[in-house]
Amino acid sequence: MKAQSPNTRPVTKNLGGINSTLVEQEERRQDLGFGTKLNDAYSRLINKDGSFNINRVNDSFWDRLNLYNRLITMRWSKFLGLVLLFYVSENLVFASFYMLAGPENLRGLLDVTDGSTFGQFWGAFFFSAQTLTTVGYGHISPVGYVTSLIAAFESMIGLLAFALVTGLLYGRFSRPVAHIRFSRNAVFAPYLDVNGWMFRIINTRSHQLIDLQVEVTLSRLEAKPDGTRYRRYYGLNLERAKVTFFPTNWTLVHPITSESPLHGCTPEDLKESDAEFLILLRAMDDTFSQVVHTRYSYRFDEVLWGRKYRVMFDSSHQGIVRLDLDKLDDTDPAPLN
Incomplete structure (x- = not known):
């Protein structure tokens, strides 16, 4: 868009019999979507990474979280770190559930640990990892309804979680980016x-x-x-x-x-x-x-x-x-x- 010459006579528009130069000028004004009110000096509109220098306030939690977009666009190191953190945290949580249900309800647990509370917890942790991934080596198995229910629920969580992570991995690999x-x-x-x-x-x-x-x-x-x-x-x-x-x-x-x-x-x-x-x-x-x-x-x-x-x-x-x-x-x- 060329700058208007100072000698150029502004064009007026007849609006119901009223000539409006201001309306004509506003219609011809170019705007990228930032508007004209962003007039604080020394603040850039677009950051060096291509994002907009806009900080939204008073939006809802879910709109601010925007989880899918964050997981797709974040750096690979951060994404893999979050996946690893989720995997370890989930196994720690379910290992705690198994210990609360009683380590005696995990058949074979005492055979693969030293019998201490610490050893039993880590035995329950690795059993949780096997259940979560549906590997199921078989040397530890749940006994009783409560422990079996925990294991069944964890298996369902594992299937859903890995399906989501697989979808996110595909989305990240298939998303074209202009480097x-x-x-x-x-x-x-x-x-x-x-x-x-x-x-x-x-x-x-x-x-x-x-x-x-x-x-x-x-x-x-x-x-x-x-x-x-x-x-x-x-x-x-x-x-x-x-x-x-x-x-x-x-x-x-x-x-x-x-x-x-x-x-x-x-x-x-x-x-x-x-x-x-x-x-x-x-x-x-x-x-x-x-x-x-x-x-x-x-x-x-x-x-x-x-x-x-x-x-x-x-x-x-x-x-x-x-x-x-x-x-x-x-x-x-x-x-x-």
């Missing part, structure tokens, strides 16, 4: 006969992404005639917003022409307006045949002025292009036009 790495900083660099705002991305995985599309929006604070500040959004036109293949790195460029909202901006202007560049990337994952997306943002203090990106690849290795991912963030001085 896109963004350069640490964006840059203002010379571009053709003008300057350009740029950032660079790479695909960190060997799988193929096709039909990549990128949208960039500038968010900044502006002042109304009465002096109050509100947040406004400008879509930044890119030199190239779509590519068919993505085998190497891609430097995306917004040319700063006279029609750009960044025309004439200085580092001080971006800081004063609490500027943030919001990025949305969509692509087709060739492995999963599904659309993947990722979000990112650069704030005004994450933009380097008078720098350009260093070349990441060369083809001097027996005709094979070599891409050095460690050079993604490397820049060199480049005086602006």
